Amino acid sequence: MWSAALFLKNPINPATWEPPLSSFEKYDETSHHYDTTRQAVGSEIILGCLAGHEKPLSELRVLDAGCGTGAYSAALVDRVAHIDALDLSQGMLAQARAKLDAQARAGRIGFHQGSITELPFDNGAFDAVSINQVVHHLGDAGENFVRLRQVIGEFARVLRPGGILVMNHCSQEQLRDAYWYYRLTPNAYGEVRRNFAPLEALRGFLEDAGFAPRGSFVPVDAICQGAAYSDGRGPLDKAWRDGDSFWALVEAQELAAALDRVRALDDAGNLDAFVAEHDARRPSIGQITFVCAARSG
Numbered sequence: 001m002w003s004a005a006l007f008l009k010n011p012i013n014p015a016t017w018e019p020p021l022s023s024f025e026k027y028d029e030t031s032h033h034y035d036t037t038r039q040a041v042g043s044e045i046i047l048g049c050l051a052g053h054e055k056p057l058s059e060l061r062v063l064d065a066g067c068g069t070g071a072y073s074a075a076l077v078d079r080v081a082h083i084d085a086l087d088l089s090q091g092m093l094a095q096a097r098a099k100l101d102a103q104a105r106a107g108r109i110g111f112h113q114g115s116i117t118e119l120p121f122d123n124g125a126f127d128a129v130s131i132n133q134v135v136h137h138l139g140d141a142g143e144n145f146v147r148l149r150q151v152i153g154e155f156a157r158v159l160r161p162g163g164i165l166v167m168n169h170c171s172q173e174q175l176r177d178a179y180w181y182y183r184l185t186p187n188a189y190g191e192v193r194r195n196f197a198p199l200e201a202l203r204g205f206l207e208d209a210g211f212a213p214r215g216s217f218v219p220v221d222a223i224c225q226g227a228a229y230s231d232g233r234g235p236l237d238k239a240w241r242d243g244d245s246f247w248a249l250v251e252a253q254e255l256a257a258a259l260d261r262v263r264a265l266d267d268a269g270n271l272d273a274f275v276a277e278h279d280a281r282r283p284s285i286g287q288i289t290f291v292c293a294a295r296s297g
């Protein structure tokens with residue numbers, strides 16, 4: 001059984017490391033609830049970045065790396081030539097296959113179980129790579145993001161020269177001020193911030209791997225969990241919590257205390273005010289950032 005606590009106390013030997021589904025989330029289990037609250041927000045930004053390729057959008061072969069339940073693939077599949085959707089979790093892939101069955105039968109999308117750290121694709125197989133909210137699961141924050149750099153190297157390998165990479169990530173500021181419920185659980189909040197490479201570091205890793213920057217874009221009005229996000233009582237519901245892997249970082253004692261706090265705020269009539277106070281900056285800073293880059297060469 002993998003847990004955040006176990007991971008943090010046992011440094012990994014890179015020579016023997018095998019990718020877990022996530023360094024903290026159990027995606028085979030949460031895949032059943034994942035689409036209840038999660039949405040493919042910002043897919044128009046991905047399309048805008050891909051449109052910067054010298055080839056027409058409709059001719060691009062795209063890799064959806066860490067595709068999860070296929071929400072982003074579904075948003076892109078009718079606009080590009082072909083998608084290869086890859087994920088480590090069988091549960092997430094099963095949801096993606098069910099969602100995109102018609103497109104798979106039409107030869108527009110293929111599914112692959114595998115790790116983004118060792119992509120099962122030939123050099124130069126793709127015109128573009130889209131990766132959405134995945135790399136914070138690599139569990140390498142304590143090792144200067146060694147696996148994130150490996151993954152970026154893999155993207156450079158499978159992209160043709162001029163190929164476009166779009167990484168959907170969170171800035172440290174967004175983690176601090178754009179997820180109101182993180183304030184209920186200070187320990188897990190510290191962990192999630194540690195797991196996300198700061199944007200400046202991410203841009204440096206991209207440059208080191210031969211990518212040229214094409215800009216960073218924030219869909220300020222997009223909310224990853226849609227309307228469910230603002231529900232102050234949401235944390236009381238496991239299906240609601242399964243929409244954000246953050247909750248897998250919350251240990252049992254901290255979770256119990258957080259849920260008690262939600263109930264107490266609710267009983268006192270202060271829950272909506274708590275949500276509003278800790279969500280005040282989100283509408284101007286957004287929850288996610290798309291970092292776009294082009295493979296040089």
Ligand SMILES: C[S@@+](CC[C@H](N)C(=O)[O-])C[C@H]1O[C@@H](n2cnc3c(N)ncnc32)[C@H](O)[C@@H]1O
Binds near residue numbers: 065066067115138
């Ligand atoms: C937060 S979910 C995002 C899913 C999807 N990209 C989306 O935005 O809807 C993270 C996904 O990354 C996958 N994942 C984590 N580590 C991975 C790895 N090393 N290789 C491939 N997929 C991985 C998980 O199984 C999960 O489906």
